[in-house]
Amino acid sequence: MFRKESLGRKIFVIFNYVFCSILALACIIPLIHILAISLSDKVAVNAGEVLLWPVNFTFASYEHLLTEVKFFRAMGVSVLRVFLAVIICMTMTILAGYPLSKTTRQFAARQFYVWYFMIAMLIGGGMIPTYLVIAQMGMLDTIWSLVLPGAVSTYNIILLQNYIKSLPDEIMESAFVDGAGHWITLYKIVLPLCKPVLATLVLFIMVAHWNEWFNGLIYMNRPEHYPLQSYLQTIVVEIDMSMIQNVDPTLLNLTQKGNKAAQIFLAMLPILCVYPFLQKYFTGGIVMGSVKG
Amino acid sequence: MKEKKKKGFWRTIKKDGALHLMIAIPVIMLFVFHYISLAGIIIAFQDYKPAKGFFQSEFVGLENFRTLFYTPGFLVSLRNTVIIACGKIVLGIVVPVTIALLLNEMKKNGIKRVIQTLIYLPHFVSWVLLAGIIIEILNPRDGLLNQFLGIFGVEPIYFLGDADLFRPILWITDIWKEFGYSTIIYLAALAGVDTALYEAAALDGAGHMQKVWHVTLPGIAPTIVLMMTLKLGSVLDAGFEQVYNLYSAVTMETGDIIDTLVYRLGIGGGQFSIAATAGLFKSVIASVLIVVSYKLAYKFSGYRVF
Numbered sequence: 001m002f003r004k005e006s007l008g009r010k011i012f013v014i015f016n017y018v019f020c021s022i023l024a025l026a027c028i029i030p031l032i033h034i035l036a037i038s039l040s041d042k043v044a045v046n047a048g049e050v051l052l053w054p055v056n057f058t059f060a061s062y063e064h065l066l067t068e069v070k071f072f073r074a075m076g077v078s079v080l081r082v083f084l085a086v087i088i089c090m091t092m093t094i095l096a097g098y099p100l101s102k103t104t105r106q107f108a109a110r111q112f113y114v115w116y117f118m119i120a121m122l123i124g125g126g127m128i129p130t131y132l133v134i135a136q137m138g139m140l141d142t143i144w145s146l147v148l149p150g151a152v153s154t155y156n157i158i159l160l161q162n163y164i165k166s167l168p169d170e171i172m173e174s175a176f177v178d179g180a181g182h183w184i185t186l187y188k189i190v191l192p193l194c195k196p197v198l199a200t201l202v203l204f205i206m207v208a209h210w211n212e213w214f215n216g217l218i219y220m221n222r223p224e225h226y227p228l229q230s231y232l233q234t235i236v237v238e239i240d241m242s243m244i245q246n247v248d249p250t251l252l253n254l255t256q257k258g259n260k261a262a263q264i265f266l267a268m269l270p271i272l273c274v275y276p277f278l279q280k281y282f283t284g285g286i287v288m289g290s291v292k293g
Numbered sequence: 294m295k296e297k298k299k300k301g302f303w304r305t306i307k308k309d310g311a312l313h314l315m316i317a318i319p320v321i322m323l324f325v326f327h328y329i330s331l332a333g334i335i336i337a338f339q340d341y342k343p344a345k346g347f348f349q350s351e352f353v354g355l356e357n358f359r360t361l362f363y364t365p366g367f368l369v370s371l372r373n374t375v376i377i378a379c380g381k382i383v384l385g386i387v388v389p390v391t392i393a394l395l396l397n398e399m400k401k402n403g404i405k406r407v408i409q410t411l412i413y414l415p416h417f418v419s420w421v422l423l424a425g426i427i428i429e430i431l432n433p434r435d436g437l438l439n440q441f442l443g444i445f446g447v448e449p450i451y452f453l454g455d456a457d458l459f460r461p462i463l464w465i466t467d468i469w470k471e472f473g474y475s476t477i478i479y480l481a482a483l484a485g486v487d488t489a490l491y492e493a494a495a496l497d498g499a500g501h502m503q504k505v506w507h508v509t510l511p512g513i514a515p516t517i518v519l520m521m522t523l524k525l526g527s528v529l530d531a532g533f534e535q536v537y538n539l540y541s542a543v544t545m546e547t548g549d550i551i552d553t554l555v556y557r558l559g560i561g562g563g564q565f566s567i568a569a570t571a572g573l574f575k576s577v578i579a580s581v582l583i584v585v586s587y588k589l590a591y592k593f594s595g596y597r598v599f
Binding site for chain 2: 009012013016017019020021023024025026027028029030031033034037047048051091092093095096098099100102107108109113116117120122123124125126127128129130131132133136148149150151152157181182183186207210211212213214218229230232233236237238257260261264267268271275278279
């Protein structure tokens with residue numbers, strides 16, 4: 001009886017490892033495939049020979065990319081955007097998160113502000129009114145249209161205020177006893193203690209703004225103002241109708257494949273670089289935000 | 294009396310002055326970029342002309358709603374939205390819970406860590422890049438998937454050019470991107486199950502499956518219920534970014550959703566009023582659902598946002 005179960009258990013354990021490993025592979029095989037294409041010779045790519053390992057290894061696609069000014073200009077827009085977004089969003093989150101972390105007794109108007117931010121999280125104007133307002137303010141075609149509209153994130157504010165609430169009250173009280181006001185307490189006591197959650201928020205904002213493409217597409221009139229992901233949206237995403245109509249495959253524009261793959265991989269690279277840090281922080285971040293009692 | 298109340302008000306302003314000053318900046322920002330556009334919803338009740346602006350455009354009452362329901366494609370997009378979103382919600386609960394249970398059976402070792410690292414990754418890649426990759430992998434000429442299926446003698450399939458396959462593709466690629474990340478919350482819940490309960494169950498002679506059934510699942514049930522409730526709010530959220538980057542004229546019939554329709558009518562076609570009406574229709578229902586789901590979540594598990 002006991003032996004039989006332990007055999008079944010062994011089989012399950014092995015199956016479990018195999019199954020989960022296959023799943024994990026399924027998550028990265030597409031990414032590896034793209035990397036392999038970007039590092040392969042054009043002829044091999046067009047013949048469909050490249051699977052998960054580069055065939056006739058070459059950096060040609062990347063060398064070709066170096067000549068594309070548009071790509072790097074878009075990358076520059078994205079870098080600037082991420083930089084501005086981190087500064088502005090973090091300022092907003094801190095300025096709202098600290099007051100909201102107070103109890104109603106400490107900050108009488110807290111409940112009013114809570115509703116003000118909550119309602120903003122629950123209902124929005126939607127794509128069209130937002131677009132028209134941005135347009136009327138004359139912000140179209142400027143980098144501010146990408147940074148300012150989403151600068152106040154209720155979700156981030158909740159995350160920060162929960163963290164500040166979890167800090168021991170005595171620390172802040174002792175600061176007040178020493179005669180420090182709110183600004184000094186925030187700057188000298190609270191923020192240094194909040195480093196983990198601030199790091200999490202910075203990473204979230206960086207990733208979100210690096211990946212954002214839709215606002216870039218609609219708020220920017222000229223392609224040279226596109227951030228990287230919006231630029232790539234116009235390059236990489238095209239569903240080829242000719243495939244259905246049985247057009248001679250040799251007529252299709254296939255030389256682009258390696259080039260596209262290289263652009264996709266380079267756009268993904270910053271995410272991969274911050275990924276270890278992300279992984280370290282986001283588990284805590286999610287749990288903080290989602291299952292708080 | 295009134296005078297006294299007023300004094301009390303000014304006193305709190307003075308007492309908490311620094312806090313009011315701090316929060317003023319985000320409050321103003323939110324007003325400018327959120328509440329003004331909220332007021333911009335007014336164009337759903339106007340015949341909005343860009344040249345006339347918000348104030349000069351003619352009021353038409355509910356006329357736009359009537360026009361909307363007669364707009365070809367609106368009801369189709371509504372149906373598609375609900376079907377696509379509901380499929381995603383069901384998969385988005387079942388798959389992560391299952392995987393979290395499987396991962397929970399593994400010992401803490403290198404393999405488990407590597408698996409977790411890999412399955413979280415797609416969540417952080419944008420739909421633009423993923424769509425680029427998916428289009429490449431699914432292409433009928435030499436796409437990776439068709440090459441793989443070719444081994445078993447399957448004729449090449451043009452996955453993204455087939456209306457019948459489009460919704461399953463949306464479901465699968467969405468769960469592929471998000472399942473790993475969604476397991477995090479269930480893994481956290483699993484880690485919180487009291488180990489004493491397992492020991493007690495073992496003393497009572499429970500086998501492994503029985504422990505999962507009688508201890509583990511009840512242990513994480515509150516989390517599952519909470520996540521299900523919170524997902525109620527996304528019944529009309531079929532995933533604009535994903536659909537926009539993967540759909541085409543051939544898959545419009547099964548893949549067009551409200552958000553893509555709003556985009557095409559408004560930004561693409563300049564029919565701002567009708568587009569805003571469609572957006573309003575969606576967001577009213579969505580807001581009600583979200584409020585209901587928050588209320589339910591509070592009732593079931595004392596979940597509070599703030």
